[in-house]
Amino acid sequence: MKKLLVAMVGLSLLAGCSDGQEKATDGTLTENSSKAELPKQNQVLKDFPEFPILDDIIDLQVYVADIETDNKGSRIIFFEDSDGNKTYKSVFVKDENYLKVIQLNDEGILYNEIL
Template identity: 45%
Template sequence: MKKLFTALLGVTLLVGCSDDASTDTESKKIPIVKEVNEALNDLPEYDLLAQYIDLSTYEADVESDNNGTRVIYFEDEEGQKGYKSVFVKKSNHLKLVSLDNDGLVYDNIIQ
């Protein structure tokens, strides 16, 4: 009886821990900005992004946004990534890359 109880307790703990771990992993994959490009308006790189990317066609998917850099992918309505933006916050350096055959679109410091 003790072995059965211990086994059930162990399985319950494992299932409980695995659910929490998967929830944490899933939450990290959720983009910060996905469907509302208007949220990009406050970013220092917004004007240049809007100049080179048709933001009515592409949705922003913020891959990462930490103290040093912000990486944004721009996806079409089918979920295909069309552009990648890398903004270095300390130096205000923006690099914009077209992920099709066009390659580098913009690579400069924002004033």
């Protein structure tokens, strides 16, 4: 009886302490994610501090980033659809950690805050 109780407690602890990772078919650990992998052109965005906001606002699997300006003071990125039409614009002021995201065709300003 004690062995059964210890086994059940052990299993419940293991199940409750899951870290959100699952084993992939090749034996490596992968994060559980509802989003697909970013296209190759957008991989560079992961290193930017504004990436989490951009990822929430813009569908980065659909729109491709075109970094227009990236200098000491600011970074301007246009996001284009599959036809090459510029749909979104991101302006990040590095010294102030200020981000502005604009939808160019309809909505206007989607994000306008300090990170």
